[in-house]
Amino acid sequence: DVKVTQSSRYLVKRTGEKVFLECVQDMDHENMFWYRQDPGLGLRLIYFSYDVKMKEKGDIPEGYSVSREKKERFSLILESASTNQTSMYLCASSLIDTQYFGPGTRLTVL
Amino acid sequence: GIQVEQSPPDLILQEGANSTLRCNFSDSVNNLQWFHQNPWGQLINLFYIPSGTKQNGRLSATTVATERYSLLYISSSQTTDSGVYFCAAVYGGATNKLIFGTGTLLAVQP
Numbered sequence: 001d002v003k004v005t006q007s008s009r010y011l012v013k014r015t016g017e018k019v020f021l022e023c024v025q026d027m028d029h030e031n032m033f034w035y036r037q038d039p040g041l042g043l044r045l046i047y048f049s050y051d052v053k054m055k056e057k058g059d060i061p062e063g064y065s066v067s068r069e070k071k072e073r074f075s076l077i078l079e080s081a082s083t084n085q086t087s088m089y090l091c092a093s094s095l096i097d098t099q100y101f102g103p104g105t106r107l108t109v110l
Numbered sequence: 111g112i113q114v115e116q117s118p119p120d121l122i123l124q125e126g127a128n129s130t131l132r133c134n135f136s137d138s139v140n141n142l143q144w145f146h147q148n149p150w151g152q153l154i155n156l157f158y159i160p161s162g163t164k165q166n167g168r169l170s171a172t173t174v175a176t177e178r179y180s181l182l183y184i185s186s187s188q189t190t191d192s193g194v195y196f197c198a199a200v201y202g203g204a205t206n207k208l209i210f211g212t213g214t215l216l217a218v219q220p
Contacts (some may be wrong), residue, residue: 048207
């Protein structure tokens with residue numbers, strides 16, 4: 001079975017802090033994705049990566065950056081957290097077609 | 111860009127009832143996925159279905175790509191079917207990016 005893990009289920013941070021969300025997959029997938037989920041908006045793509053050190057912006061990249069130094073790990077970085085970044089963050093990976101999701105990190109920025 | 115719309119937004123069923131969820135998409139897509147998000151937030155793959163019909167137990171899905179819609183059927187619903195059902199259109203060539211609908215919130219009552 002494909003396994004995608006995320007570093008935290010729940011996270012509380014203060015405005016202005018730098019926040020790191022980690023995602024690890026164990027299936028040697030090329031593609032990895034970061035989404036955020038907000039009520040009434042579904043899931044929206046923040047960034048994705050199709051190879052080590054390669055990244056592309058998704059639909060809502062503002063305020064975020066990413067890092068992919070190893071194939072199995074994709075990190076989402078909030079350089080200076082703001083209250084409007086309070087959300088559920090979901091990581092996914094895929095090889096060719098189906099995307100597999102991690103359990104999500106619920107981030108609250110106070 | 112591609113628009114994905116789901117209906118109904120909310121649905122309440124009695125245990126044992128059947129239901130049909132609909133997903134319309136605005137443009138040609140490479141493929142379509144259906145997901146179930148359980149009450150703990152985990153997104154679970156249900157179907158990857160570019161066209162035709164697939165069945166998995168009490169669930170089945172049909173995609174008519176030429177008419178740009180997909181249907182998810184749930185038969186003999188159970189309380190464990192509760193949660194949010196998302197469809198997502200696959201686009202973007204090899205990277206297989208997803209555009210999500212806003213979901214259908216299903217509550218199955220005993």
